Amino acid sequence: xxxxxxxxxxxxxxxxxxxxxxxxxxxxxxxxxxxxxxxxxxxxxxxxxxxxxxxxxxxxxxxxxxxxxxxxxxxxxxxxxxxxxxxxxxxxxxxxxxxxxxxxxxxxxxxxxxxxxxxxxxxxxxxxxxxxxxxxxxxxxxxxxxxxxxxxxxxxxxxxxxxxxxxxxxxxxxxxxxxxxxxxxxxxxxxxxxxxxxxxxxxxxxxxxxxxxxxxxxxxxxxxxxxxxxxxxxxxxxxxxxxxxxxxxxxxxxxxxxxxxxxxxxxxxxxxxxxxxxxxxxxxxxxxxxxxxxxxxxxxxxxxxxxxxxxxxxxxxxxxxxxxxxxxxxxxxxxxxxxxxxxxxxxxxxxxxxxxxxxxxxxxxxxxxxxxxxxx
Numbered sequence: 001x002x003x004x005x006x007x008x009x010x011x012x013x014x015x016x017x018x019x020x021x022x023x024x025x026x027x028x029x030x031x032x033x034x035x036x037x038x039x040x041x042x043x044x045x046x047x048x049x050x051x052x053x054x055x056x057x058x059x060x061x062x063x064x065x066x067x068x069x070x071x072x073x074x075x076x077x078x079x080x081x082x083x084x085x086x087x088x089x090x091x092x093x094x095x096x097x098x099x100x101x102x103x104x105x106x107x108x109x110x111x112x113x114x115x116x117x118x119x120x121x122x123x124x125x126x127x128x129x130x131x132x133x134x135x136x137x138x139x140x141x142x143x144x145x146x147x148x149x150x151x152x153x154x155x156x157x158x159x160x161x162x163x164x165x166x167x168x169x170x171x172x173x174x175x176x177x178x179x180x181x182x183x184x185x186x187x188x189x190x191x192x193x194x195x196x197x198x199x200x201x202x203x204x205x206x207x208x209x210x211x212x213x214x215x216x217x218x219x220x221x222x223x224x225x226x227x228x229x230x231x232x233x234x235x236x237x238x239x240x241x242x243x244x245x246x247x248x249x250x251x252x253x254x255x256x257x258x259x260x261x262x263x264x265x266x267x268x269x270x271x272x273x274x275x276x277x278x279x280x281x282x283x284x285x286x287x288x289x290x291x292x293x294x295x296x297x298x299x300x301x302x303x304x305x306x307x308x309x310x311x312x313x314x315x316x317x318x319x320x321x322x323x324x325x326x327x328x329x330x331x332x333x334x335x336x337x338x339x340x341x342x343x344x345x346x347x348x349x350x351x352x353x354x355x356x357x358x359x360x361x362x363x364x365x366x367x368x369x370x371x372x373x374x375x376x
Contacts, residue, residue: 029079
């Protein structure tokens, strides 16, 4: 018994301690001579102390074990009054008369602390995950709101852009009507007009398709993306907005850019946001002198760069430090979300968005994104 690592306590059928090994002495703080001959319930805190003798009596009468042969966690009481968790296994000594029982105890304080720490870590991780998930959902909602606001601001240019193919379709349809109502229908001219109608319908459909790509709210989709192709897809919307605001648009797209990995809709939204921001900044310039440039280039061996530059007044010095903060804006009717969300999109793609004064005046917003292919 004294060689046993666990505490070993032997009691009789009345609960009197018969043997108390050295491990039990260390665990409970009693010398064996102090506890042998006393009731084992003195090693138990309430309410276990008051019910233990009843358990022994019921077992003696019925033979139905309560904890005999079954290991379980219990609360134990040291000599100094300290209560600690322990794992207890109780067995009956076969053939003993009167009955005798052996209890093996192990202090599981450290195990319980470790389990508590593990549970706390799990709870913390779950809370962080829930907070991150909620932040992601909030960011998605804010991004969708920003898309709607941005496109709402561009509605005049978009409506004009759609009106052109629709007007052409109407004109060609009336021409077809004239060709077919004449005494000798000109089928060749009619077929030509019908082909023009089909082309203009495709043009209008393309505009609507691009609008839907930007507007729709959905889960992020990571794929390999050609940055120049993204700009080409939204160029019709940006061109419509620049025409409505008497601004010249210049696309300077470097050939053979490596692809990046990202969500096309989010990246397109970022491009439109930056372009729209520049168009609004140019309203202070006289019509005919307003210039907006979208430029792509290689940046070292690991990044591609998109620069959105204008020849407007630039950013006021007192705004530079707050430029990318949510709701920071100098516009009377601005939301202050465009640049903040654009920066969030750039960061979520492993990139950066920064501001630089443009050469010769104006503002230049530069997006750098990691390339997923080495340059040719």
